[in-house]
Amino acid sequence: MTSTTQPDKESGTDIAFRLPRSEDGARMLELVKASPPLEPNTCYAYLLLCHHFRETCVVAEQEGELRGFVVGYRPPKEPDTVFVWQIAVSSKARGQGLGKRLLEQLLAAQPEGSVRYLTSTVTPDNEPSARLFRSYAEKLGVPCEESKLFGAEAFGKDQHHEEEHLFRIGPLPGSGRTPHTPL
Ligand SMILES: CC(C)(COP(=O)(O)OP(=O)(O)OC[C@H]1O[C@@H](n2cnc3c(N)ncnc32)[C@H](O)[C@@H]1OP(=O)(O)O)[C@@H](O)C(=O)NCCC(=O)NCCS
Structure with missing residues (x-):
């Protein structure tokens, strides 16, 4: 993926999707905050x-501003899976399909x-x-299974944190199992 642009009907300007560069890290943190x-x-x-999980x-950028991002990785024991660690869309761009387009581009x-x-999760x-x-998942026409991954207690007594539910979308159309030999 070098860069792909899509028109934004709301503003009339294009949104560019690309893999991140290291200078995006600080901007991601600001958007998350x-x-x-x-x-x-x-x-x-x-x-x-x-840097390490760029692929x-x-x-998603519009007029030089970070409008949204998705960061993830392939869990080492599940190489045929892309795990989304975080996805965020800036407040002014929400509800216009950008979240779904970020998943599509990913x-x-x-x-x-x-x-x-x-x-x-x-x-x-x-x-x-x-x-x-x-x-x-509905758009792709595949199941979205939901299960508990981490209970609240996993985050320790001193930290109030809700449980984290795993959402598993798939099997995706056209996917084949990646050969994998566990050690
Ligand atoms: C979650 C988030 C990324 C969604 O981005 P978005 O660009 O607004 O999402 P989309 O416009 O692509 O909408 C996707 C679906 O979610 C629904 N949706 C979006 N915001 C919603 C809201 N506030 N309440 C209910 N449904 C909502 C949309 O209606 C759409 O469903 P549909 O296709 O059935 O109509 C965005 O709200 C966000 O950044 N939230 C804060 C950060 C966060 O919680 N991230 C996720 C945890 S990792």
């Missing part, structure tokens, strides 16, 4: 995602047929996020 209930990670974490991340950036599942109170993943 402005996007509760997303939890900000350190700037270093976003830099590492943009499983996409940014999958389009993967080698053909290499992704069987798209996964993410969502806290029970995050309805926009749950809607995004369910609606994307």
Whole structure:
């Protein structure tokens, strides 16, 4: 993926989708800070995602501004899966399909047929996020399974944190199992 642009009907200007560069890390952190209930990670974490996991991340830019991004990775024991760590759309661009387009671009950036599942975790109170993943699965015409991944207790007694539910979208159309021999 070099860069692909799509027209934005609302503003009449194009939105460009591309893989991130290291200078996007600090901008991602700023967008996350402005996007509760997303939890900000350190700037270093976003830099590492943009550097080591660049192929499983996409940014959306409009008139030089970061409108949204998705960051993820392939879990080492599930190489046919792309796990979405975080996805955020700036408040003024929400509800216009950008979240779904970021997921589309993320999958389009993967080698053909290499992704069987798209996964993410969502806290029970995050309805926009749950809607995004369910609606994307509906669009693809594939199941979206939901299960508990981490209970609240996993985050420790001192930190109030809701449980995290795993959303698993797939099997995706046209996907083949990637041969994998566990050690
Ligand atoms: C979650 C988020 C990325 C969705 O982005 P978005 O660009 O607004 O999403 P889309 O416009 O593509 O909408 C996708 C679906 O979610 C639904 N949706 C979006 N916002 C919603 C809301 N506030 N309440 C209910 N449904 C909502 C849309 O109606 C659409 O469903 P449909 O296709 O059935 O109509 C955005 O709300 C956001 O950045 N939230 C804060 C950060 C966050 O919580 N990230 C997810 C956790 S990793």
